Amino acid sequence: MQMRFDGHLGFPGGCADPGEDAVDALNREMSEESSRAVRLRVCDGDRVVSHWSPDKRLLLHFFALEVTPDRLARIERGVLAAHDFGGEVLGTVRVPLFTMSDGYRGFPSFLRNQFIGNSRQQLLHGLVAKGIMTKEEIREALSAQPVFFDGSKEAVAS
C-alpha cells in the first residue's frame, strides 16, 4: 500500500479522466505514483472487486497483480523516483500479514491505521479472494485488542 499526502493509507490509483476506462486510468495513475523503472500494467482480468459508493457517487474498482519478491523490492525503490513522490505519495508500505504472540501486533495493529475510502475493505477482500488469508483469520484480526504494559486489554465499548 502507500502512505498518502493526507496521512491515510491507500492503494495506487485515482479518478478516471474523461474518456478513460478503469484499466487506462489505473495504468496512468500507476505510472505517476509508482516506479517508472518497473512498468506496472493491469488488464481487465486483474480486477478483483468493484464497490459502488452512493455517498460519493463513485464506482471503486480494485485490481491485484502478483509480483515476485525481487520485483516488489524494485517497485519500492522506484517509488522514490516517481513523479508524485513527496507530493501525493509519501512512500510505499508492506502490509504485515502475521500476528505476533501478543495476539495484536502485526496485521491486527496495521488495520487500526487510517485508510482512505474503502481501501481497508479492498485489502481485506483481496487477501481472501487471492487465498492469502481466510475469512476466519480476517475476523480474528478485526476483533483483536491491543495489550497494554500492565497486561490489560483495551476496553471494548458496550
Ligand SMILES: O=c1[nH]cnc2c1ncn2[C@@H]1O[C@H](COP(=O)(O)OP(=O)(O)O)[C@@H](O)[C@H]1O
Ligand atoms: O486506495 C483507495 N481505495 C478506495 N478508494 C480510494 C482509494 N484512494 C482514493 N480513494 C477514493 O477515491 C476518491 C478520489 O481520491 P483521490 O483524491 O486520491 O484521487 P485523485 O488521485 O484522482 O485525486 C476519494 O473519494 C477517495 O475516498
